[in-house]
Amino acid sequence: PIRADLLGNMWAQEWGNIYPLVAPAGTGDLGYDIGDLLTAQGKTPLDMVKAGENFYSSLGMAPLPETFWKRSQFLKPADREVVCHASAWDIDNKDDIRIKMCIKVNADDFITIHHELGHNYYQRAYNKQPFLYLNGANDGFHEAIGDFVALSITPQYLVDIGLLDKAKVPAADKDIGLLLRQAMDKVAFLPFGLLVDRWRWGVFDGSIQPADYNKKWTELRTQYQGIVPPGERPANAFDAGAKFHIPGNTPYTRYFLARVLQFQFYQAACKQAGWKGPLHRCSFYGNKEVGAKLNAMLEMGASKPWPDALQAFTGSREMSGKAMADYFAPLKTWLDQQNKGKPQGW
Numbered sequence: 001p002i003r004a005d006l007l008g009n010m011w012a013q014e015w016g017n018i019y020p021l022v023a024p025a026g027t028g029d030l031g032y033d034i035g036d037l038l039t040a041q042g043k044t045p046l047d048m049v050k051a052g053e054n055f056y057s058s059l060g061m062a063p064l065p066e067t068f069w070k071r072s073q074f075l076k077p078a079d080r081e082v083v084c085h086a087s088a089w090d091i092d093n094k095d096d097i098r099i100k101m102c103i104k105v106n107a108d109d110f111i112t113i114h115h116e117l118g119h120n121y122y123q124r125a126y127n128k129q130p131f132l133y134l135n136g137a138n139d140g141f142h143e144a145i146g147d148f149v150a151l152s153i154t155p156q157y158l159v160d161i162g163l164l165d166k167a168k169v170p171a172a173d174k175d176i177g178l179l180l181r182q183a184m185d186k187v188a189f190l191p192f193g194l195l196v197d198r199w200r201w202g203v204f205d206g207s208i209q210p211a212d213y214n215k216k217w218t219e220l221r222t223q224y225q226g227i228v229p230p231g232e233r234p235a236n237a238f239d240a241g242a243k244f245h246i247p248g249n250t251p252y253t254r255y256f257l258a259r260v261l262q263f264q265f266y267q268a269a270c271k272q273a274g275w276k277g278p279l280h281r282c283s284f285y286g287n288k289e290v291g292a293k294l295n296a297m298l299e300m301g302a303s304k305p306w307p308d309a310l311q312a313f314t315g316s317r318e319m320s321g322k323a324m325a326d327y328f329a330p331l332k333t334w335l336d337q338q339n340k341g342k343p344q345g346w
């Protein structure tokens with residue numbers, strides 16, 4: 001197993017932050033970092049939110065309401081403690097939608113803004129539904145919308161919005177690097193996304209007793225993620241409590257489902273946009289047809305069983321990991337070569 005403190009993320013849930021350390025020779029240098037691009041142009045947190053809104057507007061969605069800009073928290077207040085964990089809010093079930101973040105000018109927060117706005121646009125799209133249907137088709141859908149939009153933040157998209165110089169678009173031979181960077185976040189997350197609720201449901205059904213809270217957490221982390229704590233943990237440690245969603249009581253399987261769904265949405269959108277070429281290079285930015293189909297799904301809220309909603313946008317009633325596998329297929333081929341004859345597992 002790998003020590004949890006080596007992966008560039010406090011929960012070792014996404015590993016993309018250590019990409020520069022593991023980047024393959026020759027294909028690894030992507031030539032840009034979104035945070036550096038934003039900084040070089042003097043972009044502010046507010047500019048980043050505007051860029052997020054611009055993406056959704058390009059799909060034909062109405063602009064965010066005036067109240068969003070007045071009432072959201074974009075910056076960490078100087079005069080008081082706040083919860084900085086990014087979140088999206090729907091205050092009146094109509095259009096008082098807001099985000100709460102402490103935005104820093106970096107790549108992670110640029111992506112997170114698109115994620116949170118996905119919640120807000122979903123909330124506003126289904127606001128005509130009766131009260132009990134004011135929700136996502138299932139909670140994986142709610143988490144997947146913004147992520148699927150953020151998959152469209154390709155090098156070419158960054159050129160389109162004037163952030164990246166056209167000459168700096170990585171050549172096709174850098175695609176293994178692009179995909180590995182993406183997989184270290186998206187694929188490495190899957191076992192973590194699954195195990196959080198495995199642990200919590202064990203606590204709820206009594207199969208995990210208080211005396212074993214930390215021991216079982218560590219066991220699941222090793223079993224699913226292949227990671228171990230960096231050192232001996234004391235008997236009264238409560239490592240699970242360091243994850244926002246445990247003390248905050250937010251279900252977690254939604255993020256596992258969202259990882260699968262977002263690639264299905266993305267593949268469907270790219271097909272609708274007539275994209276030819278490798279899936280991971282597709283951006284549906286500016287495509288109103290995709291936007292209209294997406295909106296048809298979002299407007300349904302929770303009024304229909306989720307396979308109906310999935311079908312409305314993708315044509316399929318089945319959740320499937322195939323789109324994710326298709327997206328990463330070139331990387332899988334490359335990894336199989338790299339790992340040939342080497343010991344696997346832990």
Ligand SMILES: [Zn+2]
Binds near residue numbers: 116143
């Ligand atoms: Zn979310």
